[in-house]
Amino acid sequence: MSRTTSELSLKEACEYLLGRDQILILTHAQPDGDTIGSGYALALALKALHKQVAVRCADPIPHKFTFISLSLEPEEFEPQTIVAVDVADCKLLGSLCEEYKDVVDLCIDHHVSNVRYAKRLLLDANASATCEIIYGMLKIFETPLNRHILSALYTGIVTDTGCFKYSNTTAKTHRIAAELIDAGVDYAEINRVMFDTKSRERVKIEGAVMDNMDFYFGGRVAVIAITRKLLIQTGANDSDLDGINALSRTIEGVMVGVTLREKKDGKIKISLRTNAPIDATSICHRFGGGGHPRAAGCEFTCPIEEVTEQLLPVIRESLEENGCLI
Amino acid sequence: MSRTTSELSLKEACEYLLGRDQILILTHAQPDGDTIGSGYALALALKALHKQVAVRCADPIPHKFTFISLSLEPEEFEPQTIVAVDVADCKLLGSLCEEYKDVVDLCIDHHVSNVRYAKRLLLDANASATCEIIYGMLKIFETPLNRHILSALYTGIVTDTGCFKYSNTTAKTHRIAAELIDAGVDYAEINRVMFDTKSRERVKIEGAVMDNMDFYFGGRVAVIAITRKLLIQTGANDSDLDGINALSRTIEGVMVGVTLREKKDGKIKISLRTNAPIDATSICHRFGGGGHPRAAGCEFTCPIEEVTEQLLPVIRESLEENGCLI
Numbered sequence: 001m002s003r004t005t006s007e008l009s010l011k012e013a014c015e016y017l018l019g020r021d022q023i024l025i026l027t028h029a030q031p032d033g034d035t036i037g038s039g040y041a042l043a044l045a046l047k048a049l050h051k052q053v054a055v056r057c058a059d060p061i062p063h064k065f066t067f068i069s070l071s072l073e074p075e076e077f078e079p080q081t082i083v084a085v086d087v088a089d090c091k092l093l094g095s096l097c098e099e100y101k102d103v104v105d106l107c108i109d110h111h112v113s114n115v116r117y118a119k120r121l122l123l124d125a126n127a128s129a130t131c132e133i134i135y136g137m138l139k140i141f142e143t144p145l146n147r148h149i150l151s152a153l154y155t156g157i158v159t160d161t162g163c164f165k166y167s168n169t170t171a172k173t174h175r176i177a178a179e180l181i182d183a184g185v186d187y188a189e190i191n192r193v194m195f196d197t198k199s200r201e202r203v204k205i206e207g208a209v210m211d212n213m214d215f216y217f218g219g220r221v222a223v224i225a226i227t228r229k230l231l232i233q234t235g236a237n238d239s240d241l242d243g244i245n246a247l248s249r250t251i252e253g254v255m256v257g258v259t260l261r262e263k264k265d266g267k268i269k270i271s272l273r274t275n276a277p278i279d280a281t282s283i284c285h286r287f288g289g290g291g292h293p294r295a296a297g298c299e300f301t302c303p304i305e306e307v308t309e310q311l312l313p314v315i316r317e318s319l320e321e322n323g324c325l326i
Numbered sequence: 327m328s329r330t331t332s333e334l335s336l337k338e339a340c341e342y343l344l345g346r347d348q349i350l351i352l353t354h355a356q357p358d359g360d361t362i363g364s365g366y367a368l369a370l371a372l373k374a375l376h377k378q379v380a381v382r383c384a385d386p387i388p389h390k391f392t393f394i395s396l397s398l399e400p401e402e403f404e405p406q407t408i409v410a411v412d413v414a415d416c417k418l419l420g421s422l423c424e425e426y427k428d429v430v431d432l433c434i435d436h437h438v439s440n441v442r443y444a445k446r447l448l449l450d451a452n453a454s455a456t457c458e459i460i461y462g463m464l465k466i467f468e469t470p471l472n473r474h475i476l477s478a479l480y481t482g483i484v485t486d487t488g489c490f491k492y493s494n495t496t497a498k499t500h501r502i503a504a505e506l507i508d509a510g511v512d513y514a515e516i517n518r519v520m521f522d523t524k525s526r527e528r529v530k531i532e533g534a535v536m537d538n539m540d541f542y543f544g545g546r547v548a549v550i551a552i553t554r555k556l557l558i559q560t561g562a563n564d565s566d567l568d569g570i571n572a573l574s575r576t577i578e579g580v581m582v583g584v585t586l587r588e589k590k591d592g593k594i595k596i597s598l599r600t601n602a603p604i605d606a607t608s609i610c611h612r613f614g615g616g617g618h619p620r621a622a623g624c625e626f627t628c629p630i631e632e633v634t635e636q637l638l639p640v641i642r643e644s645l646e647e648n649g650c651l652i
Contacts, residue, residue: 164490164503165521167514174504177490178497188493195491196576200545203536203577210533219526250522251529275518 029094
């Protein structure tokens with residue numbers, strides 16, 4: 001099916017939403033801070049404009065983000081307008097994909113890889129987070145920034161930028177943060193919950209993972225394997241694994257951090273994090289995956305032991321091409 | 327000895343330095359990113375004003391900060407002006423204290439606890455880092471912000487704020503960060519080195535520590551023990567332990583994180599990190615120590631096994647007093 005997606009400017013997207021009602025906002029499955037923050041900040045702003053609005057997500061909202069989702073009273077209505085936030089591909093809607101893949105009226109996103117599945121698209125690939133774009137919309141709406149909206153926006157920005165740490169952070173990101181702080185966001189508490197709070201199970205699995213990390217090519221590649229067995233042993237669940245993909249790349253000398261994760265259905269999900277100049281996307285692309293230059297993913301259906309056999313030669317090639325092998 | 331410290335405004339401090347030459351800048355001992363960043367950013371700015379300038383520190387500059395200190399060519403001269411940066415008390419000059427304690431002409435600092443040992447003081451307790459104050463001075467000096475100065479200032483700010491995570495971060499901090507990014511600071515690389523680079527030894531000891539953490543009082547207290555044996559097993563050294571004291575407090579439900587560290591001389595160094603309302607200082611004070619409300623320390627001379635026996639009842643008392651026992 002071919003579709004024509006019309007690209008909207010920030011102002012046009014705002015005008016479109018101002019003319020609509022009964023708005024259902026969709027976040028991506030396995031929701032993170034940015035999709036949740038974007039969804040609820042936008043919903044609360046539209047609510048303040050006296051519209052009927054609801055947010056749906058295929059998966060449960062992780063515990064640490066419920067302070068955001070609880071800010072909106074659930075409401076039953078027949079949606080007239082479907083908006084997707086931070087959803088680069090309709091597949092990322094998870095179990096909601098079938099129902100909504102052809103009927104998204106507006107997608108608001110910051111992923112340059114957006115596949116243009118929606119009827120209308122507001123895309124700003126320079127935004128560190130979709131929440132930055134939503135902040136721009138709220139300025140046009142002249143939405144009063146209450147505590148809930150501030151928390152939602154700040155959470156989205158800090159979770160997508162690693163608290164202003166990563167290269168997607170811009171001067172504009174900092175200027176928005178300054179404005180959110182001026183408006184009274186409780187940033188220190190949000191950051192404590194987002195970055196400095198670990199469950200006991202997380203501590204256990206992080207310890208086990210660090211203890212059992214494998215190194216290849218003179219320490220240029222570090223591999224973490226999160227098996228079902230390890231999850232059962234440590235009692236860790238999905239939300240305990242949040243951010244664990246970033247762990248291996250942080251080790252001195254490591255250019256490519258690989259996290260293998262055995263899923264319930266036996267498939268192996270690969271998450272690749274690289275340091276410049278290694279391109280994570282091109283490696284994952286070889287196995288049917290994709291992503292960002294420094295963070296990409298793909299999936300294997302073979303046993304976990306065979307995954308590294310297939311993956312390592314391709315990583316080696318990339319290290320060699322970039323003169324990164326010692 | 328009584329001394330009169332005159333408090334200078336930002337402009338007065340700049341005028342003072344503009345009228346001086348042969349300037350020696352002192353950082354505090356066991357230097358961190360802020361004292362080093364402040365010292366070298368100021369030194370490079372004064373150098374650009376054609377002054378003779380040098381920086382001294384009682385202790386070696388940690389490896390991860392040498393990219394800052396190497397930006398200034400060493401120079402021999404007879405100091406006419408002594409400036410201390412980020413040094414709240416002349417004792418913090420370490421082994422340089424004796425030589426300089428009575429002759430500091432200007433102290434530039436952001437610690438509200440500054441003991442006013444210098445002849446002149448530029449204090450801004452609202453600044454997240456002394457580097458914020460230095461940035462203000464450089465604006466008055468109209469210093470061109472080259473790569474070295476940008477790196478020094480940004481490093482000081484991010485290390486003192488936990489990359490904009492902690493409550494000392496202000497809207498102004500973010501606005502300065504935006505200006506440093508506009509000026510071209512390589513922030514992603516600096517943050518990678520400061521926050522996302524761990525040695526393999528660090529990963530090993532962190533894994534072992536997490537695996538072996540003990541919990542008390544329904545998970546309200548977490549205890550980490552870093553024994554000499556563990557250090558030898560993992561090959562970790564002092565710099566690998568940097569920040570490890572903060573680990574236990576980050577676990578959900580933990581109000582008091584205790585790190586026991588066996589020193590070479592057999593003494594046990596205790597580091598206590600608490601969440602509000604538990605007062606770390608009052609607990610450590612009972613054992614002859616002290617510190618800040620949320621981070622304090624003390625020392626024991628008994629065997630490591632006996633330390634918890636002495637410490638836990640006092641912590642329990644504090645938890646009970648504050649209604650934090652479940």
